[in-house]
Amino acid sequence: MLLHFTKMHGLGNDFMVVDLVTQRARLRDEQIRHLADRHFGIGFDQLLTVEPPLNPDMDFRYRIFNADGGEVENCGNGARCFARFVRDQRLTHKREIRVETAGGPLTLVVEDDDRVTVDMGTPRFAPSALPFDAAEDRMLHELVVNDERLEVGVVSMGNPHAVLRVDDVQQAPVERLGPLIEAHPRFPQRVNAGFMQIVSRQEIRLRVFERGSGETLACGTGACAAVACGIRQDLLDSPVTVHLRGGDLTIAWAGGDANLKMTGPAERVFDGRVALN
Numbered sequence: 001m002l003l004h005f006t007k008m009h010g011l012g013n014d015f016m017v018v019d020l021v022t023q024r025a026r027l028r029d030e031q032i033r034h035l036a037d038r039h040f041g042i043g044f045d046q047l048l049t050v051e052p053p054l055n056p057d058m059d060f061r062y063r064i065f066n067a068d069g070g071e072v073e074n075c076g077n078g079a080r081c082f083a084r085f086v087r088d089q090r091l092t093h094k095r096e097i098r099v100e101t102a103g104g105p106l107t108l109v110v111e112d113d114d115r116v117t118v119d120m121g122t123p124r125f126a127p128s129a130l131p132f133d134a135a136e137d138r139m140l141h142e143l144v145v146n147d148e149r150l151e152v153g154v155v156s157m158g159n160p161h162a163v164l165r166v167d168d169v170q171q172a173p174v175e176r177l178g179p180l181i182e183a184h185p186r187f188p189q190r191v192n193a194g195f196m197q198i199v200s201r202q203e204i205r206l207r208v209f210e211r212g213s214g215e216t217l218a219c220g221t222g223a224c225a226a227v228a229c230g231i232r233q234d235l236l237d238s239p240v241t242v243h244l245r246g247g248d249l250t251i252a253w254a255g256g257d258a259n260l261k262m263t264g265p266a267e268r269v270f271d272g273r274v275a276l277n
């Protein structure tokens with residue numbers, strides 16, 4: 001069969017977006033891995049599927065698959081692309097869209113300038129929320145990686161994140177430590193590893209080694225996680241501009257039980273069709 005898709009990106013974090021409201025298809029893990037391959041496939045960090053909601057109070061269901069084929073709970077850059085996609089495809093005319101994800105419901109608002117603001121819910125720091133193997137909730141946890149003692153903040157933004165503070169993000173050992181943190185046994189469902197440089201109380205630089213996809217040019221939930229950890233540690237004040245390799249996001253969070261909001265762009269690159277075997 002031929003599957004119609006749209007290639008999109010949020011700050012260079014790129015996606016294959018598939019409308020499963022008007023098409024029927026079921027993609028197996030190995031097909032996703034093949035399609036994600038940048039040499040033999042289409043190439044993307046995540047596959048996003050747009051589906052009818054299970055709960056009739058919601059507008060859509062949105063599912064996320066990493067390049068390794070694994071389904072995950074949340075994707076911030078993907079959520080913004082999702083909002084642009086459903087409007088561009090005329091699946092909805094709404095500017096405020098309610099969507100089900102495996103990590104819980106999200107509300108997306110398409111702004112007048114076509115940037116998208118996502119209500120990402122409340123950051124959850126309890127180790128059980130990730131999950132992370134620790135006896136108590138702390139602002140910083142010691143994590144031993146190959147005899148190196150790291151201090152990480154841990155937080156769930158629907159999906160799990162560990163955030164490490166570095167002096168200079170350009171020089172940060174993302175390629176070396178990223179895979180080791182991602183697969184650390186204290187994170188039984190693996191984790192996204194963020195490397196955060198604080199520039200000022202309202203500005204950070206960030207690189208993220210993503211679970212199941214490797215280092216990407218931007219990670220929306222990673223930006224939310226870094227800002228949530230920074231505000232909780234009283235290192236940052238809301239709103240915070242996050243400079244990622246692919247561009248900037250604005251993250252606002254009042255702390256405590258308040259919902260965190262992420263604002264940024266979402267771009268369509270091209271439409272295509274691919275044969276599924």
Ligand SMILES: N[C@@H](CCC[C@H](N)C(=O)O)C(=O)O
Nearest residue numbers: 075076077159211219220221
């Ligand atoms: N790129 C994403 C996050 C995608 C999922 C992540 N790799 C995970 O496994 O949790 C974003 O923009 O948030």
